[in-house]
Amino acid sequence: MAYDSSNVFSKILKGEIKINKIYKDDFALSFFDISPKAKIHALVIPTGEYENFYDFHTSAPNKDIIGFYDAVKKVIELLELESLGFRLLSNCGINANQEVQHYHVHILGGEKLK
Numbered sequence: 460m461a462y463d464s465s466n467v468f469s470k471i472l473k474g475e476i477k478i479n480k481i482y483k484d485d486f487a488l489s490f491f492d493i494s495p496k497a498k499i500h501a502l503v504i505p506t507g508e509y510e511n512f513y514d515f516h517t518s519a520p521n522k523d524i525i526g527f528y529d530a531v532k533k534v535i536e537l538l539e540l541e542s543l544g545f546r547l548l549s550n551c552g553i554n555a556n557q558e559v560q561h562y563h564v565h566i567l568g569g570e571k572l573k
């Protein structure tokens with residue numbers, strides 16, 4: 460399936476939708492989830508156009524992959540989640556109920572998670 464740039468995270472990258480921003484660099488943008496599932500619920504998305512984890516790791520140059528995960532680590536540190544812990548997850552495709560078809564990871568923390 461080809462990347463569809465009408466998705467909400469593509470609009471966020473173009474500045475068409477407001478976010479509560481946490482971090483931005485050349486490789487990634489991070490912001491708070493609009494419908495938090497934990498006390499702290501951040502999202503991190505690559506600045507490039509990739510549908511999901513599998514597409515990203517199949518198609519992105521290594522420098523973009525490294526840059527993206529460095530940004531994820533930076534966000535974890537900015538949110539001070541590293542010592543008490545957090546959950547990092549990514550829904551990929553139909554069976555995982557991925558809602559937004561632009562690769563993203565969820566960072567959940569700030570409390571004891573179920």
Ligand code: AMP
Nearest residue numbers: 467476491492493494550556557558559
């Ligand atoms: P997923 O099911 O992994 O695709 O998750 C998509 C996530 O994006 C959900 O947790 C939504 O709450 C979140 N989301 C959707 N629209 C926005 C938005 N405009 N700003 C922040 N988060 C959003």
